[in-house]
Amino acid sequence: MAVRPVDIARRFGLSTTTIRRYEELGLVPAVMRAPTGYRIYTDEHIAYFICIREMMNGFSLQIIAGMLGFVMKNRIDEALWLANKTQAELQNDCRVCEQMRQRFIKKRPLGRSKKEYSIGEISSITGVPASTIRYWSNIGLLSAGRSKENNYRVFTQRHIDEILISQTLKLSSFAENEKYSIGLLRREILRFQTEDTEKLAAVINGIEKYLYHKNRQQIKSISALYRLCEQVESNKFDIW
Numbered sequence: 001m002a003v004r005p006v007d008i009a010r011r012f013g014l015s016t017t018t019i020r021r022y023e024e025l026g027l028v029p030a031v032m033r034a035p036t037g038y039r040i041y042t043d044e045h046i047a048y049f050i051c052i053r054e055m056m057n058g059f060s061l062q063i064i065a066g067m068l069g070f071v072m073k074n075r076i077d078e079a080l081w082l083a084n085k086t087q088a089e090l091q092n093d094c095r096v097c098e099q100m101r102q103r104f105i106k107k108r109p110l111g112r113s114k115k116e117y118s119i120g121e122i123s124s125i126t127g128v129p130a131s132t133i134r135y136w137s138n139i140g141l142l143s144a145g146r147s148k149e150n151n152y153r154v155f156t157q158r159h160i161d162e163i164l165i166s167q168t169l170k171l172s173s174f175a176e177n178e179k180y181s182i183g184l185l186r187r188e189i190l191r192f193q194t195e196d197t198e199k200l201a202a203v204i205n206g207i208e209k210y211l212y213h214k215n216r217q218q219i220k221s222i223s224a225l226y227r228l229c230e231q232v233e234s235n236k237f238d239i240w
Helices: 005-012 016-024 043-055 061-072 076-105 119-126 130-138 157-175 182-191 197-234
Strands: none
Touching: 005 016, 005 043, 043 061, 043 197, 061 076, 061 197, 076 119, 076 157, 076 197, 119 130, 119 157, 130 157, 157 182, 157 197
């Protein structure tokens, strides 16, 4: 069934400009054109738009584009593994909250009481991705030293604290629906007080509440993704 752009716009409450942007971002399969030059959408396109609408609360358009790009190539399992990877990252953020609680509220040291840690070890301890830690080091947010033996970055207990605080402030900005930036992070680090455990506990609880809500949204989004994957594999599209 051929569908006009205006019909897509009306059904999903989108502007035709947004629809074209979705095409440019690779969120839907390539659109054929009629001899008159007008775009022609099919049931398959509608199924993708339904999926996008249901996924937007759980994932960014960039991540959705990555998943749907695999679906369009019929690489279904790779799309699902990408969804799984995003869920794992969310779980790591939950781990940051627990590590903050252990370190600054219960006053327990983290790690194995070593003098120095590798970037992999520090990532495992904190739950913060090594790529994020490396980036923060490159821009001077962290002042990691270098090993005399191999010149690799080395970190200490102080860096564990700094990384946990930085990630907590980053997540807090998301939880408060604030625009995250490195400049904002630098300012917040200077004002952050770990001694006020009551306030810190409230911040951690707020982040966890946000993450739990985000997890539910992502689960719903993955359900929509899986429904689309089944339709693509069977080449039968349920658009109602």
